[in-house]
Amino acid sequence: MTAPRITTPFGATSTAAEVVAGLDLTGRRAVVTGGASGIGVETARALAGAGAEVTLAVRDTAAGERAAEDITGSTGTKQVLVAPLELADPASVAAFADAWTGPLHLLVGNAGVMATPLTRTPQGWELQFATNHLGHFHLANRLLPALRAAGGARIVSVSSGAHRRSGIDFDDIHFHRRSYEPWAAYGQSKTANVLFAVEATRRWAGDGVYANALHPGSIRTNLQRHVDQAEIEALRRATPGVAPWKTVQQGAATSVLLATSPLLEGVGGRYFEDCNEAGPHRSGTSTGVAAYALDEQAAQRLWEISAATLGR
Template identity: 70%
Template sequence: MVSASRIVTPFGAESTAAEVVAGIDLTGRRAIVTGGASGIGVETARALAGAGAEVTLAVRNTEAGDRTAEDIIATTGNKQVLVAPLDLADRASVAELVAGWEGPLHILVNNAGVMGNPETRTTEGWELQFATNHFGHFGLTTGLHAALAAAGGARVMSLTSSAHLRSPVLFSDIHFRERPYDPWLAYGQSKTANVLFAVEATKRWAGDGITVNAVMPGGIRTNLQRHISEQELEAAARNAGGDVRWRTPEQGAATSVLVATAPLLDGIGGRYFEDCNEPGPHQPGTRRGVAAYALDPEAAERLWEVSVAALAS
């Protein structure tokens, strides 16, 4: 039995992805980083490639992906940096990547996402943030299950946010058909879904040697905030009582890379990490820690069943 004790590492909020992976050899390992052409995805991919892994950047904009791949190759000397098209809001695109993948997959970083956008729906009528941040990654990860199982000891990172504290998954109205659309509640419940996915996937797949953890990267100014004004960003920081610290992309990628590679996390899954450590429960008045509803096993199982049904329809 794996101990349930909280995971503590020598690293913290100021650590960089390169620092947490130093001394780890990923030669022979294969990784996918969704959204690997911008923001923290670039630095996540760079750190993994720098440690010797073959890294595929799964991106909507393949031209940007190609430029990023060239940059990572130049800075790491690792020529095994590949690019694959992926639009998480398009089920056909997800299915195409899954169908085209051959061989084992050791590391999957579900990094891509959208945040705070105006009300937008997919062709299925799904709210875009939930469709992209959860359904898209759910379809990708479950579709790659066989490749993950073949790797032996595969790890999946589900990127979440402190915004999960804004809302549980409201199963009665996930897609805002009955209530007025609120971009922040929509984003919040999609980030809660990312944590719940880690809980249920680990429960179902631990026997296959696959662990899934939720990773909160912290506040990083990236293209993710393209729908948010500078005034809104500053107000969010003020309203958090100074609890938001803007980080560099290299620092923002650190927790993902640590959870993807640290020997300390062998066999550890279904947990929530921030600042390169496993925090305690959320304390009111802060933006730190994890909400109890995000780790609720009953909600996690229900979300899995809802997701399977949605993607099968």
């Protein structure tokens, strides 16, 4: 029997502050990857403003410190910390996780790269898959003891409507044989973000750890630094029923909802957009979740491949 779809009082124009209003996160500890800019900093601001201790896990710690000062200035809280994290570098992920002590209640996998030119890590992994999926997969697994220790933890996997561009090409994930196409690579990595939430929940719900994925909407941020804006506008014009641009505060709302809403207690393995659980994608529309992104067999297969890739 299919579980009922989660609906909330919020929608496409809701902001992160509106979603968290009235909630008290005192005593909760959160990590937000990519928390120095874009929707990451607004996600962190909302969590900190509600009383959580928030660690900004960032590549550029100087930018992270500036973001932390800004959040402190706007919220009055001093519980905003900064730590280095390069998701495409397994050693950096391990160092971050090994340095963590105590419980972790909220892990927001927000950082990412979009439509980059073909770039490979020293291990030969395609950069978008390595950063957007493998890095977050590695981080969550290394932080699992801290998540378990929270006595009820949530993982928020920031995916994208672009997951509908590509499923997982299990025969050539890293484009060693097929021609590289930046948007196909991005779409594949975003599908992986959803599949991660499906399988993480299956494996870890018994430990009180639940994961959900989301599409934040279209927001102008540094994520698009590798893409010509004219190309983005052309893609938007070619997409039926594409939604308007969101502000960064609106873009962070669904992440914050998944991290904090009482309506999501004990809920995992689902995909949300505009602060509500998405329905199945229908051809000719720009909403919904592709069936392959929720496929349980694909989720298990991807997990096993990811673990083997990282030598876990």
